[in-house]
Amino acid sequence: xxxxxxxxxxxxxxxxxxxxxxxxxxxxxxxxxxxxxxxxxxxxxxxxxxxxxxxxxxxxxxxxxxxxxxxxxxxxxxxxxxxxxxxxxxxxxxxxxxxxxxxxxxxxxxxxxxxxxxxxxxxxxxxxxxxxxxxxxxxxxxxxxxx
Amino acid sequence: xxxxxxxxxxxxxxxxxxxxxxxxxxxxxxxxxxxxxxxxxxxxxxxxxxxxxxxxxxxxxxxxxxxxxxxxxxxxxxxxxxxxxxxxxxxxxxxxxxxxxxxxxxxxxxxxxxxxxxxxxxxxxxxxxxxxxxxxxxxxxxxxxxxxxxxxxxxxxxxxxxxxxxxxxxxxxxxxxxxxxxxxxxxxxxxxxxxxxxxxxxxxxxxxxxxxxxxxxxxxxxxxxxxxxxxxxxxxxxxxxxxxxxxxxxxxxxxxxxxxxxxxxxxxxxxxxxxxxxxxxxxxxxxxxxxxxxxxxxxxxxxxxxxxxxxxxxxxxxxxxxxxxxxxxxxxxxxxxxxxxxxxxxxxxxx
Amino acid sequence: xxxxxxxxxxxxxxxxxxxxxxxxxxxxxxxxxxxxxxxxxxxxxxxxxxxxxxxxxxxxxxxxxxxxxxxxxxxxxxxxxxxxxxxxxxxxxxxxxxxxxxxxxxxxxxxxxxxxxxxxxxxxxxxxxxxxxxxxxxxxxxxxxxxxxxxxxxxxxxxxxxxxxxxxxxxxxxxxxxxxxxxxxxxxxxxxxxxxxxxxxxxxxxxxxxxxxxxxxxxxxxxxxxxxxxxxxxxxxxxxxxxxxxxxxxxxxxxxxxxxxxxxxxxxxxxxxxxxxxxxxxxxxxxxxxxxxxxxxxxxxxxxxxxxxxxxxxxxxxxxxxxxxxxxxxxxxxxxxxxxxxxxxxxxxxxxxxxxxxxxxxxxxxxxxxxxxxxxxxxxxxxxxxxxxxxxx
Numbered sequence: 001x002x003x004x005x006x007x008x009x010x011x012x013x014x015x016x017x018x019x020x021x022x023x024x025x026x027x028x029x030x031x032x033x034x035x036x037x038x039x040x041x042x043x044x045x046x047x048x049x050x051x052x053x054x055x056x057x058x059x060x061x062x063x064x065x066x067x068x069x070x071x072x073x074x075x076x077x078x079x080x081x082x083x084x085x086x087x088x089x090x091x092x093x094x095x096x097x098x099x100x101x102x103x104x105x106x107x108x109x110x111x112x113x114x115x116x117x118x119x120x121x122x123x124x125x126x127x128x129x130x131x132x133x134x135x136x137x138x139x140x141x142x143x144x145x146x147x
Numbered sequence: 148x149x150x151x152x153x154x155x156x157x158x159x160x161x162x163x164x165x166x167x168x169x170x171x172x173x174x175x176x177x178x179x180x181x182x183x184x185x186x187x188x189x190x191x192x193x194x195x196x197x198x199x200x201x202x203x204x205x206x207x208x209x210x211x212x213x214x215x216x217x218x219x220x221x222x223x224x225x226x227x228x229x230x231x232x233x234x235x236x237x238x239x240x241x242x243x244x245x246x247x248x249x250x251x252x253x254x255x256x257x258x259x260x261x262x263x264x265x266x267x268x269x270x271x272x273x274x275x276x277x278x279x280x281x282x283x284x285x286x287x288x289x290x291x292x293x294x295x296x297x298x299x300x301x302x303x304x305x306x307x308x309x310x311x312x313x314x315x316x317x318x319x320x321x322x323x324x325x326x327x328x329x330x331x332x333x334x335x336x337x338x339x340x341x342x343x344x345x346x347x348x349x350x351x352x353x354x355x356x357x358x359x360x361x362x363x364x365x366x367x368x369x370x371x372x373x374x375x376x377x378x379x380x381x382x383x384x385x386x387x388x389x390x391x392x393x394x395x396x397x398x399x400x401x402x403x404x405x406x407x408x409x410x411x412x413x414x415x416x417x418x419x420x421x422x423x424x425x426x427x428x429x430x431x432x433x434x435x436x437x438x439x440x441x442x443x444x445x446x447x448x449x450x451x452x453x454x455x456x457x458x459x460x461x462x463x464x465x466x467x468x469x470x471x472x473x474x475x476x477x478x479x480x481x482x483x484x485x486x487x488x489x490x491x492x493x494x495x496x497x498x
Numbered sequence: 499x500x501x502x503x504x505x506x507x508x509x510x511x512x513x514x515x516x517x518x519x520x521x522x523x524x525x526x527x528x529x530x531x532x533x534x535x536x537x538x539x540x541x542x543x544x545x546x547x548x549x550x551x552x553x554x555x556x557x558x559x560x561x562x563x564x565x566x567x568x569x570x571x572x573x574x575x576x577x578x579x580x581x582x583x584x585x586x587x588x589x590x591x592x593x594x595x596x597x598x599x600x601x602x603x604x605x606x607x608x609x610x611x612x613x614x615x616x617x618x619x620x621x622x623x624x625x626x627x628x629x630x631x632x633x634x635x636x637x638x639x640x641x642x643x644x645x646x647x648x649x650x651x652x653x654x655x656x657x658x659x660x661x662x663x664x665x666x667x668x669x670x671x672x673x674x675x676x677x678x679x680x681x682x683x684x685x686x687x688x689x690x691x692x693x694x695x696x697x698x699x700x701x702x703x704x705x706x707x708x709x710x711x712x713x714x715x716x717x718x719x720x721x722x723x724x725x726x727x728x729x730x731x732x733x734x735x736x737x738x739x740x741x742x743x744x745x746x747x748x749x750x751x752x753x754x755x756x757x758x759x760x761x762x763x764x765x766x767x768x769x770x771x772x773x774x775x776x777x778x779x780x781x782x783x784x785x786x787x788x789x790x791x792x793x794x795x796x797x798x799x800x801x802x803x804x805x806x807x808x809x810x811x812x813x814x815x816x817x818x819x820x821x822x823x824x825x826x827x828x829x830x831x832x833x834x835x836x837x838x839x840x841x842x843x844x845x846x847x848x849x850x851x852x853x854x855x856x857x858x859x860x861x862x863x864x865x866x867x868x869x870x871x872x873x874x875x876x877x878x879x880x881x882x883x884x885x886x887x888x889x890x891x
Contacts, residue, residue: 023571
């Protein structure tokens with residue numbers, strides 16, 4: 001019983017950026033540091049340490065240089081954990097892949113986030129709006145309570 | 148005998164319970180200054196610790212993992228002993244109820260931060276998988292240093308320079324009361340053995356007894372010394388503005404980067420117990436009300452212990468991080484102020 | 499502080515990794531320190547390289563220009579405007595005056611929100627959370643205005659080839675909102691800047707640290723407000739034909755330390771509000787787009803523009819069906835970070851991270867791949883860099 005109550009009452013979110021245009025990262029920073037959207041009132045605290053986190057928010061398409069750090073940081077987070085892919089670059093690499101150019105895609109954009117680590121919540125938008133980010137993280141919390 | 152056992156159980160329990168409230172109050176006060184609603188009061192202090200206890204056990208990246216995990220527990224016990232040495236029921240048992248013993252225990256705490264940092268090798272630092280040392284890159288420097296090790300060097304400098312204000316301020320009541328024993332210092336301020344109710348635990352005349360105290364804080368050297376103690380309190384806790392050892396935008400979290408699951412819960416508990424113990428020693432030395440077995444007096448003591456964290460969170464909401472270029476002059480300035488208080492109290496004692 | 503020469507020997511290396519709270523983008527910096535004092539520094543900018551110039555080859559030009567907007571999440575409008583401007587200059591399409599005025603208004607609003615993010619970010623790196631949150635609160639007003647005009651908080655997609663989109667026209671309601679909110683914002687920003695300058699704890703950190711002298715600014719070609727804070731008086735807006743009707747000052751300061759960079763951007767935000775108010779008062783009537791053109795082969799056309807961080811250079815060439823044959827984009831943070839590598843030498847490690855953040859880096863725009871020619875890295879000389887930054891239009 002205490003397990004569920006304590007997991008619901010204190011949640012730590014960590015942000016990792018794997019490329020992308022930085023719009024979604026500024027919106028996540030807005031959610032945490034702007035008094036209008038204040039994330040802390042919902043008992044969610046922003047942290048930068050994977051050892052402390054429960055939720056990993058990933059933005060951006062996975063590039064060649066960031067695929068290894070993404071795997072290592074995912075492994076460093078202790079169970080139970082959920083992953084939220086933020087923005088259309090996090091879901092399907094956005095406009096940087098499969099956009100219909102005559103000469104095909106670039107080799108630097110390697111793959112989507114859910115081909116590297118398992119994703120639980122998808123938050124669409126380009127960039128994802130702050131209200132949607134809060135709703136997306138809140139939607140993933142029941143999964144956290146069950147693991 | 149029975150009072151000794153009851154005191155050993157009840158007083159650390161009161162310390163724990165008050166400690167659960169302190170981080171939440173800090174964040175709430177800072178949030179209201181920043182014009183937003185903050186987290187609920189129990190969330191950062193109590194529910195977070197419980198949540199960490201239910202997480203998966205992880206082996207930290209460290210050369211000596213078991214020692215690394217046991218350091219916060221040592222910190223919690225050291226701080227509980229510091230509170231117990233100021234308790235009247237313990238004065239009859241040993242001769243360690245002195246200011247010097249508490250100073251020694253605080254030194255152990257300062258050293259613990261250095262030990263934690265030396266044993267930690269986080270992935271966010273040198274071990275981040277990136278191709279740095281390739282043909283054509285700059286290769287200077289004999290080795291590559293982790294963030295935690297940089298924190299340890301900074302902690303060392305803070306021990307040498309940043310601990311003067313706290314310890315000088317702690318010795319001003321000693322000069323005024325002419326003894327290093329806690330029993331003499333609180334007697335000087337009006338606390339006598341009738342406050343400890345020998346037959347029972349609840350005393351309904353607590354308000355008159357409290358109002359009959361004559362605290363050192365309300366004398367001239369006591370006021371200056373109290374102010375200097377407050378600044379030394381912030382320095383020992385490594386909070387803004389003196390948080391260069393664990394600044395978020397610099398070394399991310401400093402020595403505690405590799406603590407996960409229950410060990411991180413232990414680290415949060417250690418921080419809460421340091422916060423409580425330092426406030427409690429302040430109330431004992433400067434107001435004259437130690438934590439005793441008398442329940443209403445214990446409750447008043449714990450409530451008074453909540454005032455200092457609130458004031459310090461207001462100060463730290465309005466300050467940036469100081470680098471050593473600024474820490475050295477500020478610390479020396481406050482040490483000089485503490486020295487002035489010592490001289491005035493010596494003169495008052497002679498005259 | 500002191501002279502900014504790189505020294506030969508260092509004691510240790512402190513690498514600052516791909517994930518760090520001081521920068522909201524992945525970058526890798528290696529600081530070579532001698533017990534807290536920085537003696538040299540190396541930055542690598544390649545984590546972010548996506549090959550955008552390569553993706554755009556072969557696309558129809560209307561579709562390709564949408565990608566230019568997503569090069570950066572903060573300065574998105576100015577990239578799209580520059581690309582469109584290059585196409586219009588090459589195909590000789592005449593843009594109506596009302597469309598130009600509205601493009602200028604959006605660019606100045608974007609400059610405002612970018613400078614407010616910079617102030618919030620600088621305060622966060624200093625460790626002052628309260629001032630960071632105050633700046634984000636001020637920024638929300640500007641985001642509301644951008645949302646009202648264009649429908650989205652970031653990536654507005656206002657310019658198209660020949661004018662602006664019909665949904666972004668400034669009508670009664672939008673004019674009202676702009677005219678009521680802007681004067682209040684001007685007072686609040688001036689108040690915020692005053693509070694920062696009069697706070698002795700913040701000033702003791704930023705004054706005198708991260709000094710970049712005027713000779714070094716000219717040598718490394720530091721663009722935008724960073725260069726103007728060191729005394730190098732170049733502002734591209736004074737030479738653009740779209741800005742010639744408006745009266746504003748170019749902010750040039752003397753010392754070149756972190757304080758001047760912060761103050762220069764705060765003053766520039768106030769100038770930006772002045773430009774918007776002048777543009778709104780003298781908004782010309784008429785059509786908002788000119789769609790009577792046809793896409794034909796265009797050999798080579800380029801355009802320079804002043805973004806919030808400095809100047810941007812775009813060049814395009816089209817083939818006979820209107821598809822992009824090649825596209826080149828060069829952003830200001832490249833040289834700004836190069837000058838910061840030199841400016842942070844001689845300071846303590848914490849001040850070095852502040853200096854890196856104080857040039858307002860937008861790493862998403864910047865990434866280059868390193869050119870390896872015949873097995874050796876090619877180093878760009880001073881003449882190469884100067885020839886890339888021409889002062890003509």
